Amino acid sequence: MFSIRSVKVTELSESSQTRIKYSSSFVVLVFVAGLLVGGVAAVFISYREISKLENETTNLQSQISRLSGNQTITNQNITIYQNNVSLSQLYENLKDSVVLIRGTQSIGTIEGSGFIYNYSGAMVIITNNHVVSGTTELSVTFSDGNGYPAIVNGTDPYADLAILSVVGASQAEFKPLEIVSSSTLRVGDLAIAIGAPYGLVGTMTTGVISALGRTIREEAYTGGYAIANIIQTSVPINPGNSGGPLLNYDGKVIGITTAIVNESQGLGFAVPSNTILREKEALISSGTYRGHSYLGVKGTDMDYAEAQTSGVNVTYGWKIAQVVPFGPAYDASIMSGDILLGINGTVIKNGDEMSSYLEEHTLPGETAVLDVARMNQSSNVTEFFHVSVVLGIRPSQP
Numbered sequence: 001m002f003s004i005r006s007v008k009v010t011e012l013s014e015s016s017q018t019r020i021k022y023s024s025s026f027v028v029l030v031f032v033a034g035l036l037v038g039g040v041a042a043v044f045i046s047y048r049e050i051s052k053l054e055n056e057t058t059n060l061q062s063q064i065s066r067l068s069g070n071q072t073i074t075n076q077n078i079t080i081y082q083n084n085v086s087l088s089q090l091y092e093n094l095k096d097s098v099v100l101i102r103g104t105q106s107i108g109t110i111e112g113s114g115f116i117y118n119y120s121g122a123m124v125i126i127t128n129n130h131v132v133s134g135t136t137e138l139s140v141t142f143s144d145g146n147g148y149p150a151i152v153n154g155t156d157p158y159a160d161l162a163i164l165s166v167v168g169a170s171q172a173e174f175k176p177l178e179i180v181s182s183s184t185l186r187v188g189d190l191a192i193a194i195g196a197p198y199g200l201v202g203t204m205t206t207g208v209i210s211a212l213g214r215t216i217r218e219e220a221y222t223g224g225y226a227i228a229n230i231i232q233t234s235v236p237i238n239p240g241n242s243g244g245p246l247l248n249y250d251g252k253v254i255g256i257t258t259a260i261v262n263e264s265q266g267l268g269f270a271v272p273s274n275t276i277l278r279e280k281e282a283l284i285s286s287g288t289y290r291g292h293s294y295l296g297v298k299g300t301d302m303d304y305a306e307a308q309t310s311g312v313n314v315t316y317g318w319k320i321a322q323v324v325p326f327g328p329a330y331d332a333s334i335m336s337g338d339i340l341l342g343i344n345g346t347v348i349k350n351g352d353e354m355s356s357y358l359e360e361h362t363l364p365g366e367t368a369v370l371d372v373a374r375m376n377q378s379s380n381v382t383e384f385f386h387v388s389v390v391l392g393i394r395p396s397q398p
Helices: 002-080 087-097 274-286 306-311 351-361
Strands: 100-103 109-117 123-128 136-141 147-156 161-166 188-196 203-215 226-233 245-247 253-260 268-272 298-303 318-323 339-343 367-376 381-390
Touching: 002 298, 087 100, 087 188, 087 203, 087 245, 100 123, 109 188, 109 253, 109 274, 123 274, 136 161, 188 253, 188 318, 188 381, 203 268, 226 253, 226 351, 268 274, 298 351, 339 351
Parallel strands: none
Antiparallel strands: 100 109, 100 136, 109 123, 123 161, 136 147, 147 161, 188 203, 188 245, 203 226, 226 268, 245 253, 253 268, 298 318, 318 339, 339 367, 367 381
């Protein structure tokens, strides 16, 4: 039994060995074929990937090239243009219209700026009053370097305005600027100044309109009265800029640069063009302007702390501290302690707004209706009422 079984086992082993050889050969062939197919596939896939990468690289290079070109154009726009205006071209158009003004005072020589204006065919120079006040041997120098003597036609210290005539200059020297209304100005509007800061003739600076309706004081020239309805601007202004034009980006005059806050940054002030348009005829024809309305009161701004102290329930307005005897407010029975809240239906939040409204919207002799708050001392209740006042003429400068 064991032998048979051994033989059978031997015979089966030989047969199995033969099948195993064929199977092994087949497996080897399949493996080799797999390697060949895999190699071909790998080569094909690698070729496709390489081609894809080359295409992507080409596309990226093309995009980078286009971006570089766009960036160059953008840089040029930022450098050369603001608000779609070429500043260099605008300067070329304006620089010959701005002049240097020199005068001799008791303290020495002063310098300021001015600009040329065509008044009904007569060429004049508009500047600040404080530039020419108290001067002798006044002269105007044009951008081409030609200088001529000048005389003062008229001044208004209350608006810091002066108008000059140039003696002996040819018509070719005069390249006038256009003055437009400042009524449409808004905070944030772009602005330009051209003048002669520190004697540096033809200097151009840019900025924005920072605020409107400010008041400033020039005690030496106005006798304590405020110069009202002033433009505040971030355009850099320095000594010597005074009297030069503040312009919009159309190259039109919207004001006259007039003052700065000492040691400040970006706090400059300009007389608005509406003041020039309102006064120019009177200054040229009569040498003065008498159109500043006068209320005859002094006071201070209201706020929360002042309201608490006064015991009233209003935290805005202008609290009257003094009524000038026999002035317009006195005649209308306005009293010290009254709070001015409005004029002719316009809300007045502070002294700046009161002065600016009177300057811009009223004339001496007109009747103004004041909205007033008054503390009733007997009932300790704040009363509100309207008062009609006939506005007077501001007294002449001392």
